[in-house]
Amino acid sequence: MSAQIHFRYRHRRGEFELLVDSQVPGKGVTALFGRSGSGKTSLLRCLAGLERPDEAYLAIGDEVLHDSRSGHFVPPEERGFGYVFQEGALFPHLSVAANLAYGLKRTPAAQQRQALAPVVELLGLGPLMQQYPAQLSGGEKQRVAIGRALLSSPRTLLMDEPLAALDRQHKNEILPYLERLHREVALPVLYITHDPQEMTRIADHLLLLDSGRVIAQGPLDEVLARPELPLSRTEDAAVAVTATVIAQETEFDLTRLAFSGGELLVGRIDAPVTSQVRVQIHARDVSLALTPPAQSSILNILPARVVALESHDRGRMVVRLDLEGTAILARITRKSAAQLAVREGSQLFAQIKGVSLLA
Template sequence: MSTGINFRFRLPLGTFTLDAKGEIPSRGVTALFGRSGCGKTSLLRCIAGLEQAGEAYLSIAGECWHDSDKGFYLPPHKRAIGYVFQEGMLFPHLRVGENLRFGHRRTPVGQRSEDFDRVVQLLALGPLIDRSPAQLSGGEKQRVAIGRALLNHPRLLLMDEPMAALDRGHKKEILPYLERLHGESNIPIIYVTHDLNELARIADHLVLIEQGTILAAGPLNEMLGRVDLPIARDEEAGALFDTRIVHHDETYHLTRLAFGGCELTVGWIDRPVGAMVRIRIHAKDVSLALDPPGPTSILNVLPVTVLEMAAHGRGRMIVKLELGGEALLARITQKSQANLDLQPGMRVYAQIKSVALSL
């Protein structure tokens, strides 16, 4: 019996048809990713039961919630889900504490999977408890909405672009809380986004959607390293590395990270030695050389192996490299590829500026 989330939905959506089938892991954060209007939210709403597809199947850890072949449909209010919308949609007449307790009080004690005080602490909601929604910033509203969804004690948490309505400052405010949620919650999360920066920070698994169809799905690092997918052509394309802090250089305010037998020097990360951090390396910030350079301002010069290459627009190439057992991407010109005569299997040197690296 499957322990994951199995689904199959077919639903006309005007100019195209949502025709999606797959399985989502029962742990971690799965991102539904694609351009606006590609069917991400429709798929999420089908999982929630807010849309009824003519052809549908959905099971959670082997428990059927929808099977159109058998004429079975579990209505939304009977599905153990938490749903966070693009805009918090808090109850305006209730204070924050009452919003949080809305689902919590309706859940029998024996069925509660989350502790009220723990959720308040996790999302730093204590100072907001007595405020009304009208007194909250956009980021604060979303934190309360996430807390309310968790205190509904769901088996599955659905998040529909929860930062889409926030400005850059409020996005930076809420991202650390989403990272904490990712690290501390055992509830599987399905997160809709069209923002590569968001999914790179919090996702474990990626489902890539285009015009209602799932192009590919898999672990996030593997998916970001595939040069055959449209995501590799995005201007923000890059690779992720889960690293460990091994040293802080207080003189130059730098931090050294280790992974897969390799080390990277980055700008200061205010976390203790031994802490795990996820680093993103953009393809546009990686250059290649056949030999180690002489004296240079670039602190990261690492031997890599060329795995494969693909054309990337007019005059450009995307090169997939192996670094420490993981995929690294480099975006270069076709002229550079010709000048270096790059071929799969070649050993070359990747040059990565420390100031370009970020969490």
Template sequence: MNSSQSSGIRACFALNYPGFALDVDLDLPGRGVTALFGHSGSGKTTLLRCIAGLEHAPGGRLSVNGDVWQDAAVFRPTHQRPLGYVFQEASLFPHLDVQANLEYGQRRVPAAGRRVSLDQAVAMLDIGHLLGRKCARLSGGERQRVGIARALATSPRLLLMDEPLAALDHELKQEILPYLERLHDEFDIPVLYVSHAPDEVARMADHIVVMEGGRAVAAGPLTDTLARLDLPIKLGEDTGVVLDAVVAERDAEWHLAHMEFAGGRVWVRDHGLPVGRRARVRILARDVSVARVPVTGTSILNTLPAVVVDSIDDAHPALTLVKLRVGESPLLARLTRRSAHSLELAPGQRVYVQIKAVALIG
């Protein structure tokens, strides 16, 4: 491995503890958000700590966009790795005010290497009104926004986020998520985002690594990976796909928006996004039904032609999971095995899908 390698994140680590082993070998994109996803104890945070240099895995290798941070001859300690780290609990200095916390983060970086100004970080996280406040007097959501801003103020070449919303209730999560999306859109900084929450991953990630038992058991672009029938971690009621779409039209009378994706259009509740705005739609397998002929006289607004790709037995013996393709886009449907048998579903068969509910992800 050397600095001439193509851009991206190359991580190879092996660790053995009593009762736990980490063994990963990954090539990850050098831009966008990569989610490290899995149940508690799957190795997500240990992998993140190895990347940060907080865990030393002898023999491990790590390069970030061609810059070697660890190999057989090199081990950069954490303070020499150009990264930002956001923890579950914002690790702020409680005796300092917000301004001083941010300046502490910025001082880690020589002036010549500062690519993100304090003003940019403050504006993006909307914390200008908090600068003079002591951190001990901040709410949980405010603390986390300041923690993200401080990480940005280090002008990181890689941003690590370890379940940054796990300590927040639902309302505060909804407050923070738009700021994380702005981070994704406004800064060309690759992000590794640890989470066990499928809704966060659906909203944030471009790429996903599925962790289980200290190993990366699946990795790839979010849409393709979530649509795999052999996805090792079973998502239960959260099984489904996430599709990139654009607002094609808005129906003001009925407060609906038509979202166009690679293969068709679906109606969703209108959230006020203008025509032409890109957004994601999430379609859960439980909300998709299948018919051999077009169905009329129904309350379901979304009916699309599709082709059966494959099917597999689901977790419960009464159910089956069917993978379909709508144009260029994958779709999953959860059916009873009786229904699938009655429809005589087979790969290559042309069918019609009805989608009962579509979640718009802003």
């Protein structure tokens, strides 16, 4: 089992105070999510050793890297963390190949866990090797920055909003590389983002920050499905569901998926049967019924149990539903909740109007 990362910080700068005490998994991608000014970058810089908090404790498993009470402090260059900044921070006078070589040189040969060729192939850097940063697009620069960080053979990768400077088109170009990194490289990643779609596509675990405090943490699917959290109040409130492709309905350009709550029909996915995919279900695309409609244009109608309700503004409510072990959210009006007598424990049917592939 991978060693957990445990950190505890009190870090005051002016009017802002970071006050956290958390543990995150030592595997997969943990997203640090929150609005601007919530403390995400301050936390990452404390973890990297780039800032010295007033009070600090950081350990990976049994290895303590920082303990302010005893005065123990491992400097940044000895922590074994790879750091990817928002702007990539490449050396402008070096080619892509030389920037990558710099990452390799940071680690003695006997301790190198990443080789150049696999990283170049993983991130699609082959055609760029002789170019210089000024010749690269924003997305290409970030792929090189990620490659350089990987080649330093870090024990953990810290990524500070690596896609923040990119428009949606360029984000969509680089996200498949991040997903591939997630699948193929056994390396824990702490990933800052303020983009819900980005978070939902690549994260396994979520640390939700607000005003310097951790207000929720846990597996991504569990935290996204909590109706009392601020995430559920946004128009884009959604959950991520992992499902398996079980059939293609070629006549209608649909794909049939199976998950713990039953089956879903979605727009055609070009993936072989038995492959796993991650899909997104928005709260706004889920309505409720007491009985399954006899005739309906909605293809996905599944039995569900109400787990929790939360009143929001403008006469709306968010309902957490359990579909045989999978949690989803539905956004309905308070009037609809009253007419259907929706309460905790109610058995009803979730009508899922839209399911989108996270890819």
